[in-house]
Amino acid sequence: PDSTATVPQPRGKPRLLLMGQRSVVFHKLPPSETLFLESTARIQKDSLNSFMEFQVWDFPGQIDIFDNPNFAFDMDAIFGEIGALIWVIDAQDDYLEAVRRLNTTILHLQRSYPHINIEVFIHKVDGLSDDYRLDIQRDITIRIQDELSDQGIENAPVNFHLTSIYNHSIFEAFSKVIQKLIPRLGQLEAMLTNLCRTCRFEKAYLFDVNTKIYIATDSTGPEDMASYEICSDFVDVIIDFTEVYGSWPRSREWRARLEGAPWHQPLEQQVACEWAESGMVLADARRPIMLREVDRFLALVAIMKEGSYEKMPQINMNVDVVVKGLTEFFEITKQKEVTGAG
Amino acid sequence: ALKKVKKQKVLLMGKSGSGKSSMRSIIFSNYLARDTRRLGPTIDVDLSHVKFLGNLTLNLWDCGGQEAFMNNYLSQQRAHVFSNVGVLIYVFDIESREVERDLATYINIISALVQYSREAKVFVLIHKMDLIQPVTREDVFEKRAVLVKRKTAEAVAIMRKQQQHQQSQSPQSPSNPVLDIDLQLFATSIWDQSLYKAWASIIHDLVPNLSVIETQLASLGMAIDADEILLFERTSFLVVSKWTSREGERNPYGDRFERMSNILKSWKHTCSKYTGTPRNAEQFSEFEYKMGTTFSMFATKFTTNTYILVCMPPGEARFNAAKLNVAAARPWFKFLDGPVTVAHSA
Ligand SMILES: Nc1nc2c(ncn2[C@@H]2O[C@H](COP(=O)(O)OP(=O)(O)OP(=O)(O)O)[C@@H](O)[C@H]2O)c(=O)[nH]1
Ligand SMILES: Nc1nc2c(ncn2[C@@H]2O[C@H](COP(=O)(O)OP(=O)(O)O)[C@@H](O)[C@H]2O)c(=O)[nH]1
Ligand SMILES: [Mg+2]
Incomplete structure (x- = not known):
């Protein structure tokens, strides 16, 4: 994980900085196994194998980077290129100290790097009542806002999210954070909205497959946690199936047999689509769900309307068009990054 | 019998x-x-x-x-x-x-x-x-x-x-x-x-007629050219029986059967949360997945008490034929739904 330490990162790639509690979001582990992730004891820089190469810098909770003379940090190297700082607060613990350190951090950042979004994850809120959750959020917000106003800072970009690993709230929060950093997000959303209109979809998401974060969604309906959850779990199932049945290189004899009589065609021509595609019908026959891989990192997942499953051939044609559009969108973004770096 | x-x-x-x-x-x-x-x-x-x-x-x-x-x-x-x-x-x-x-x-x-x-x-x-x-x-x-x-x-x-x-x-x-x-x-x-x-x-070892089930799964698997077939009991999603082709045997995951149970069970759970139906109710009727030129698969309600999962080599025509044939094979497996005492032909 240290390979990124010496290699300078090209500009234009959004970087996320994660401080406070180590996050379990990027590791697909059951809650019980987080017992074995030893506490973060040093700075870790992980470059996610993801569509835009976000960086998660996992800071040791106990190090105060601004106040600690024992650690000499190159501030520009750390903060120069990041788009957002995520600060995790443990809601089930005494958080006053964490809030104090967060305040110090915000004040420092506001002076030198005011563009950085500060995203506060109030974590482990499962097991707390709804009222208590809101109380904690209000309390933390006030403590931060008061401190900032005392220092003469108004309208600092500080946002709050209530999260837990026991549902999808942590992924949703990450999605929101990342969407703010995507250039021309509006254009992506428009493509998905169009797709929903032409295919009569209820909801469509563009997923980063490895993190289950959604990069964009259509703007037709209201935001809806339930739709996001089922689509995200659908991606999970597909990843699992792919691992179980897609991981071994098939033998030459197998291929020869499949391409011989009575088919007489290379496998490439026997399939309708070279990318992964999937569909699922719920038992009540309402709202089928479809998935279509866009590239190595991205997948389109949509909740359809009743009766659409029979119309898959037409739907697939429309999806093909949108997938092509998406591919071009990201090609252009990549080129811009390259020019920006030079 | x-x-x-x-x-x-x-x-x-x-x-x-x-x-x-x-x-x-x-x-x-x-x-x-x-x-x-x-x-x-x-x-x-x-x-x-x-x-x-x-x-x-x-x-x-x-x-x-x-x-x-x-x-x-x-x-x-x-x-x-x-x-x-x-x-x-x-x-x-x-x-x-x-x-x-x-x-x-x-x-x-x-x-x-x-x-x-x-x-x-x-x-x-x-x-x-x-x-x-x-x-x-x-x-x-x-x-x-x-x-x-x-x-x-x-x-x-x-x-x-x-x-x-x-x-x-x-x-x-x-x-x-x-x-x-x-x-x-x-x-x-x-x-x-x-x-x-x-x-x-x-x-x-408790499943009655296990050898009949196994024989019939094998003939189905060979008839449709599958690489693997799993038969799940519908509530527990435990694998009741399975058949694997020679190519399928090369799959490096020896734990894939229990893995599939686990995956499908938690998927069922997601669906039940989404639809608001009880945990033990039926949740999906049809699941298809085609992974380009590597493989394709489908899982579907089979008999009253079972689900079937079929892993196939890629190819549209092969896939569609397999789905039709699996549907046609349902009557062979009707005995799984007993307890009616009927004779079957095998
Ligand atoms: N870590 C871990 N905990 C488990 C596991 N299985 C069960 N538990 C926990 O163990 C506790 C006791 O489980 P029960 O299933 O009620 O135990 P029991 O054997 O039925 O106990 P009696 O009914 O008193 O005989 C529960 O809190 C479970 O969540 C496991 O595999 N790992
Ligand atoms: N109840 C609850 N426990 C959590 C949650 N997230 C993490 N934990 C637990 O908190 C403990 C510490 O988590 P970890 O991420 O390793 O913290 P770190 O040591 O600060 O990096 C582990 O036992 C996790 O299972 C959550 O959302 N809810
Ligand atoms: Mg007990």
Whole structure:
């Protein structure tokens, strides 16, 4: 994980900085196994194998980077290129100290790097009542806002999210954070909205497959946690199936047999689509769900309307068009990054 | 052949807190692993009748493991609890610090079982393995397994001696076959698929007409050119039977069957949350996945009591033909839905 330490990162790639509690979001582990992730004891820089190469810098909770003379940090190297700082607060613990350190951090950042979004994850809120959750959020917000106003800072970009690993709230929060950093997000959303209109979809998401974060969604309906959850779990199932049945290189004899009589065609021509595609019908026959891989990192997942499953051939044609559009969108973004770096 | 409803008495025993009710709730009532934290200790015996494939009923005796209950099973209720047992599932908590004592209780249970149900199969689950560091898991399990096997063998030897002794006392009575115990051990945890591996083996031998199912799955698999077929019981999603082609045998994942149970169960759970229907209700009727030129697969409602999962080589025409043929093969498997006593042609 240290390979990124010496290699300078090209500009234009959004970087996320994660401080406070180590996050379990990027590791697909059951809650019980987080017992074995030893506490973060040093700075870790992980470059996610993801569509835009976000960086998660996992800071040791106990190090105060601004106040600690024992650690000499190159501030520009750390903060120069990041788009957002995520600060995790443990809601089930005494958080006053964490809030104090967060305040110090915000004040420092506001002076030198005011563009950085500060995203506060109030974590482990499962097991707390709804009222208590809101109380904690209000309390933390006030403590931060008061401190900032005392220092003469108004309208600092500080946002709050209530999260837990026991549902999808942590992924949703990450999605929101990342969407703010995507250039021309509006254009992506428009493509998905169009797709929903032409295919009569209820909801469509563009997923980063490895993190289950959604990069964009259509703007037709209201935001809806339930739709996001089922689509995200659908991606999970597909990843699992792919691992179980897609991981071994098939033998030459197998291929020869499949391409011989009575088919007489290379496998490439026997399939309708070279990318992964999937569909699922719920038992009540309402709202089928479809998935279509866009590239190595991205997948389109949509909740359809009743009766659409029979119309898959037409739907697939429309999806093909949108997938092509998406591919071009990201090609252009990549080129811009390259020019920006030079 | 004619088939009748089969009943099987299954005892679930072990120390209190070892995880018996948790496993039962996950396998047969579709609890999530984390839901089991809410379970209280079982009072006396919690009896449930699980219909499995229509023509098999599991009478599951989930026996509360607190000491007072255990003593009661071994004394007053001894004959009631231990008669007509088909399977004993004994659960050890790997975290327990009283290993010797746990083993002594286990041996007492085994003796009672042998006394009343000498033909019963015994499955020992070394449970909560998730609490052991992954690198040492195999080692810890092996050591415990050896210990349990040794203790069982010692107990069996003693019981054999007693039996011989009794026989020499009354030489005219018919001599019993040599006493032995059919013992299988598994490392399990509710936090991964190991649970499904153990329980699939437990039910495997109980499934009626297993050889018929296997033969017919094989002919179906060859007819449609599949690489693998899995047949799941619809509530537990345990693998009842499977067939794999020669190419499919090259799959490096030996644990894929229990993995598929785990994946589909949690998917079912997601669906039930989404639709707001009960956990045990049917959740999806159709699942298709085509992964370019690597493979394609579908999972679908098959008979009343089963789901089928078919892994195919890629190709649209092949895929569509396979789906039609699987639908057409349904009547061959109707007997899975018993208990109606019908003759089948095979
Ligand atoms: N870490 C871990 N905990 C488990 C596992 N299985 C069960 N548990 C937990 O152990 C506790 C006790 O489980 P139960 O299933 O109620 O135990 P029991 O054997 O039925 O106990 P009695 O009914 O008193 O005999 C619950 O809090 C479960 O969540 C496991 O595999 N790993
Ligand atoms: N109840 C609850 N526990 C959590 C949640 N997230 C993490 N934990 C637990 O908190 C503990 C510490 O988590 P970890 O991420 O390793 O913290 P770190 O040491 O600060 O990096 C682990 O036992 C996790 O299982 C949550 O959302 N809810
Ligand atoms: Mg119990």
